[in-house]
Amino acid sequence: xxxxxxxxxxxxxxxxxxxxxxxxxxxxxxxxxxxxxxxxxxxxxxxxxxxxxxxxxxxxxxxxxxxxxxxxxxxxxxxxxxxxxxxxxxxxxxxxxxxxxxxxxxxxxxxxxxxxxxxxxxxxxxxxxxxxxxxxxxxxxxxxxxxxxxxxxxxxxxxxxxxxxxxxxxxxxxxxxxxxxxxxxxxxxxxxxxxxxxxxxxx
Amino acid sequence: xxxxxxxxxxxxxxxxxxxxxxxxxxxxxxxxxxxxxxxxxxxxxxxxxxxxxxxxxxxxxxxxxxxxxxxxxxxxxxxxxxxxxxxxxxxxxxxxxxxxxxxxxxxxxxxxxxxxxxxxxxxxxxxxxxxxxxxxxxxxxxxxxxxxxxxxxxxxxxxxxxxxxxxxxxxxxxxxxxxxxxxxxxxxxxxxxxxxxxxxxxx
Numbered sequence: 246x247x248x249x250x251x252x253x254x255x256x257x258x259x260x261x262x263x264x265x266x267x268x269x270x271x272x273x274x275x276x277x278x279x280x281x282x283x284x285x286x287x288x289x290x291x292x293x294x295x296x297x298x299x300x301x302x303x304x305x306x307x308x309x310x311x312x313x314x315x316x317x318x319x320x321x322x323x324x325x326x327x328x329x330x331x332x333x334x335x336x337x338x339x340x341x342x343x344x345x346x347x348x349x350x351x352x353x354x355x356x357x358x359x360x361x362x363x364x365x366x367x368x369x370x371x372x373x374x375x376x377x378x379x380x381x382x383x384x385x386x387x388x389x390x391x392x393x394x395x396x397x398x399x400x401x402x403x404x405x406x407x408x409x410x411x412x413x414x415x416x417x418x419x420x421x422x423x424x425x426x427x428x429x430x431x432x433x434x435x436x437x438x439x440x441x442x443x444x445x446x447x448x
Numbered sequence: 449x450x451x452x453x454x455x456x457x458x459x460x461x462x463x464x465x466x467x468x469x470x471x472x473x474x475x476x477x478x479x480x481x482x483x484x485x486x487x488x489x490x491x492x493x494x495x496x497x498x499x500x501x502x503x504x505x506x507x508x509x510x511x512x513x514x515x516x517x518x519x520x521x522x523x524x525x526x527x528x529x530x531x532x533x534x535x536x537x538x539x540x541x542x543x544x545x546x547x548x549x550x551x552x553x554x555x556x557x558x559x560x561x562x563x564x565x566x567x568x569x570x571x572x573x574x575x576x577x578x579x580x581x582x583x584x585x586x587x588x589x590x591x592x593x594x595x596x597x598x599x600x601x602x603x604x605x606x607x608x609x610x611x612x613x614x615x616x617x618x619x620x621x622x623x624x625x626x627x628x629x630x631x632x633x634x635x636x637x638x639x640x641x642x643x644x645x646x647x648x649x650x651x
Contacts, residue, residue: 247510247518247519247539247540247542247543247544248511248540249501249502249511249512249513249517249518250513251494251497251498251501251502251513252498252502252511254490254494254497254498255494255495255497255498257494258487258490258491258494258495261479261483261487261491262476262479262480263475263476263479264472264475265476269467271537271540272466272467273465273466273468274498275537276464276465276466277465277495277498277499278498278499278502278511280464280499282499284461284464285495285496285499285500286496287457287461288461288464288495289492289493289495289496290492291454291457291458291460291461292458292461292480292488292491292492292495293488293489293492294454294457294458295454295455295457295458295477295480295481296480296481296483296485296488297488298452298454299452299454299455299481307450308451308452308455308481309452310452310453310454314452315450315452316450334474334478336450337450337451337474339450340450341450
């Protein structure tokens with residue numbers, strides 16, 4: 246009532262974003278009002294561009310504006326080392342840390358029979374096709390440790406057991422700086438199981 | 449690096465909004481990617497509309513798309529009762545609560561000699577002009593209790609002391625549900641000073 250229609254419309258738009266409630270949307274809309282014209286035009290265009298320009302990489306399913314994403318088309322990367330991820334946004338975390346020089350494959354989900362998600366519902370066939378067609382030596386599965394994650398890892402390793410490719414998955418355990426008191430039992434169990442020898446006293 | 453340019457551009461735009469950091473901007477941009485085309489077009493347009501369609505009401509300085517805001521042009525409201533506010537967004541709070549049937553005047557700031565903000569720097573002259581030209585019977589000053597707020601209230605009441613208009617300001621004191629232990633001394637002092645008699649035992 247107190248605000249003109251344009252402002253109310255923008256508040257409604259902001260409220261559709263995750264974690265944005267009425268108050269925050271209002272503050273964001275009022276801030277938008279104070280942006281200069283150049284920022285407004287860039288902002289307005291960016292929203293359209295993100296929807297109309299971004300598609301998925303034909304090879305790895307990463308977000309891209311071209312047929313192949315910047316990682317798949319980068320000749321300097323190690324294309325024989327493949328990291329399997331659940332979601333395209335996971336790629337950004339690896340890239341930010343600058344700890345991985347291989348390429349990726351995004352599954353766009355995890356196998357979950359309980360929720361009716363079968364291997365055919367995620368992008369797993371194209372992974373096996375890549376193993377057949379590309380010169381891949383090692384696959385590192387980096388999906389979250391969970392029933393769905395374990396099921397997916399097991400399925401991939403089973404399907405690839407006859408192929409000449411090493412399949413590994415990232416380690417599960419206690420994260421750095423975490424108090425043992427606050428750990429869930431599943432993590433603790435995995436940390437115990439995957440324990441690492443640090444002395445050779447008994448040899 | 450991991451994300452395509454369109455996505456990075458939108459993340460940068462979201463980061464310009466108040467209280468939005470890298471992580472939230474990223475989450476918001478990824479959510480935008482999943483909006484349907486209609487929502488995207490509305491969102492993109494809304495941002496432009498808010499900048500190019502919204503101006504200030506010629507009478508009260510509220511946000512509006514026309515010459516006069518919806519409140520000033522509403523004949524059913526009490527145009528002889530005027531509430532003076534610091535910022536246009538304050539109007540929305542009053543309107544939402546539906547507790548005020550008069551009209552508003554937005555100062556767009558408060559007098560603050562320490563910060564070099566003099567009466568001429570805020571929209572206070574137009575307030576006095578309204579008192580001269582419109583049939584205003586009472587002015588309620590509803591600005592935040594602070595040195596700037598008190599200075600502004602005092603200035604308005606001084607400037608209007610010869611006019612046939614009642615000037616009041618909203619009460620200061622302890623907010624509902626607040627523990628006295630956590631009150632600042634200035635609020636407590638104001639609450640003591642403005643104390644209200646509730647029994648007549650000593651009469």
